Amino acid sequence: MSFEPRGKVAVVTGASSGIGAATAARLARLGMTVVAVARREDRLHELAAAHPGIRPYVADITDQAAVDRLAAWVETQFGACHVLVNNAGVPGRSFRGRDDLDDTLHTIEVNLAGPIRCMAAFASLLEASAPARVVNVASVAGKLGVGPAGYAASKFGLVGLSEATGLSWARKGITVCELNPGFIHTEGFPKDSLRASRLGRLVGTPDDVARAVHDVILSGAPERTVPRWYRIPVVLRHAATPVYRSLVSRMGRASGARDRDRDRDR
Template sequence: MSWTSPEGKVVVVTGASSGIGEATARRLVRVGATVVAVARRDDRLTALADELSSERGRLVPHAADVTDTAAVDALAARVRDEFGACHALINNAGVGGGAFVGRDDLDDALHTLDVNLLGTVRCLAAFADLLEASAPARVVNVASVAGKLGIGPAGYAASKFGVVGLSEALSLSWASRDITVCQLNPGFIVTEGFPQAHLTSGPMARLVGEPDDVAARIVEVLRTGVPERTVPSWYRSFVALRHLAPPVYRAVASRIDRAGGDRSE
């Protein structure tokens, strides 16, 4: 089965009850995919399935927490037993986290790492064999530009740097299994967990995107199998500046509000 279209494919999307995950599930169902939509909030998933019931594809709700290894294993077992394949895994579940100042912030930082990085690792481990059996298969790990630049809450940046490194390593090591692994790095996107009010209400509003902007790129990545994508693409210029002119980058970055380690709302 080729990857010219998601139509007829079985796709697992985590963090699907809102934001980027929900927008991605909508797009995939509308082009004919069977989407196993995963999140903790089962009521939202059920409502989304009802809403999309007349579309070409199908949305299957599955309540699970990516920090629970047994729950992730049960998810993979259900997909294997019920559908017999997993053609794509979209690891999107994530949290933002707060500033890291000292001991009082340890639990928050560990939770952020557990959801964003280890949740992705759990899903990859649980689905690896089924993805290979369903090859050609796709993995899209939703990381962040913060996983390239390290501006903002330290726990969040660390988690996303981890997702970037994990994705890059697997894009090489899993290629022989006919599984492509993409790191998809969004910039500022307005979601429930990331309202970006400090930007949308000011002159920087043009820097902020919508969940569907990212969802469109995810569907494109599924078709093409590219190993890396930044949304919007012009954010890559900041990444290039970080590597080519570190002093200039640090001078610019230090003037950004989030360089203080907080996540402005």
């Protein structure tokens, strides 16, 4: 199903920085009206000042009443929503035990329950505006189970949500895409030590992801990994699981040994 973005309406969550800000700016440059959603009002106003097509809207996506008000406002203002980009997310921290419970549940609340809340609130408007697109910004961590456990769990959940709704929502004229970034340098995910290392060139930019969002809006593709080379470990994980597990456990042992050496040197 082809899609012409010019003149259409998009809602982008987590638009006050990083991937969301780059995506909102790109979609506005394509001639879309973009509702940029986040909690930091000053950031949203700065973005809107630089891009006339952007309309700032302050909301916390963990608050269902606020998300329902957002959907009602979009319907009243514009009468349609053709694209919903569920991008807002937090990194969370390691899950070691009871002390990390609140943080882990909050990570799932923002990264998984947030997109569910937004999809629920916008479902009927998206259907009435079809052809329509939902782009769920998940992560390679939602395919490989790496990094903080709450983060990986939230992103595995988002991948499952995208695949299951992708099948059932297609009948309503809505495509659902799981878009899986690898390492991207942003405020919330700075990746400073990786960027300073020999592997620094593996870290992508928010514009790389914004370009991929643009592509999947045009094509209606159900899945996209960005940068594309991150597909290699994802395919290895599923096609040759024992090889993948042995490599990951060797890397885990090596990084554990490096941490122990560093602790001894202190």
